[in-house]
Amino acid sequence: MRCHGFVGLSWATLVCFSVPLVSSIHPAHAADTMIGVCEGKSNTVRVYKRNSELKLRVFDRIKNVTWLDTPAATNTNPEVVEYSNIRGETKVIVQFSRNSSSNCSITTGGKLESGRVTEGNPGGSGGSISIPSPVDTTIGVCEAKSNIARVYKRNSELKLRVFDRIKNVTWLDTPAATNTNPEVVEYSNIRGETK
Numbered sequence: 001m002r003c004h005g006f007v008g009l010s011w012a013t014l015v016c017f018s019v020p021l022v023s024s025i026h027p028a029h030a031a032d033t034m035i036g037v038c039e040g041k042s043n044t045v046r047v048y049k050r051n052s053e054l055k056l057r058v059f060d061r062i063k064n065v066t067w068l069d070t071p072a073a074t075n076t077n078p079e080v081v082e083y084s085n086i087r088g089e090t091k092v093i094v095q096f097s098r099n100s101s102s103n104c105s106i107t108t109g110g111k112l113e114s115g116r117v118t119e120g121n122p123g124g125s126g127g128s129i130s131i132p133s134p135v136d137t138t139i140g141v142c143e144a145k146s147n148i149a150r151v152y153k154r155n156s157e158l159k160l161r162v163f164d165r166i167k168n169v170t171w172l173d174t175p176a177a178t179n180t181n182p183e184v185v186e187y188s189n190i191r192g193e194t195k
Contacts, residue, residue, distance in 0.1 A: 035083075036122030038094045038104035040115035045094040045106050047072060047083045047122060056085050058092055058108070065191045066173035068092060081122050088169045096122040140187070151176060151187045160189045 033049040039061075046057045056072035059065070070087045080095040090109045096117060097103040104115045139151040139158075148163045160176035163169070172189060179186040 034120055036094075036096055036104070036120035037118045038096065038106055038115040039118045040106045040113040042113055043106050043108060044118075045083075045092065045115075046119075047094060054083070056083055056092065056094070058085075063191060064174075065189075067171060069170040069173065070168070083122075085169075087167060089167070149187075158187075160187055 035047040035049065035054075037047075038045045042060065042062055044059045044061055046059070048055055048057070054072045054074060056068070056070060057066060058068040060067050068085060068088050068090070070085045072083050073086055075082045075084070078098065080097055082093060082095045084091065084093045091107075092109075093107040095105045095107075102117050104117050106113050106115055137153045139153065141151075142149045146164065146166050148165060150161045150163070152159055152161070158176045158178065160172065160174060161170060162172040164171050174189045174191040176187045177190045179188070
């Protein structure tokens with residue numbers, strides 16, 4: 001399938017034609033090693049390792065969309081283990097308490113929210129467990145100058161992911177909708193601030 005995309009900061013639409021896709025897509029990951037998940041009222045932050053790279057993923061619970069998935073850095077002290085994003089416009093810091101296996105906090109753009117640890121034990125000892133990654137089936141990929149849009153199915157749900165090539169960060173990963181006519185198939189996000 002060959003795709004032509006309209007992927008910008010104000011909207012994301014992927015239009016696909018019935019022509020075989022020439023380039024291969026990134027292979028599925030065998031497993032991510034989950035370090036910890038902090039669930040706040042507004043956001044859920046997952047800290048994990050993929051191929052030995054530390055990563056941080058932020059899911060907006062209100063808008064029901066993943067808005068950040070990027071490499072992360074860690075900092076520790078006697079009270080907390082702290083993880084923060086290396087890339088992205090908004091600084092995200094998640095702290096896991098060393099004194100409690102259930103307390104954590106999320107700071108997003110300077111706004112602090114308390115949370116609870118729902119997976120892992122990142123503040124305590126031995127807090128990493130291996131979890132399988134969901135299997136994604138790629139439908140189409142569109143590479144534009146500043147963004148890459150990927151339409152895929154995860155557990156039979158159609159999804160759209162947009163990666164910013166300049167900032168090197170995923171800024172949209174959400175369920176998608178299709179609009180089909182005799183010449184093209186159009187995919188667009190159904191959640192998130194940006195269409």
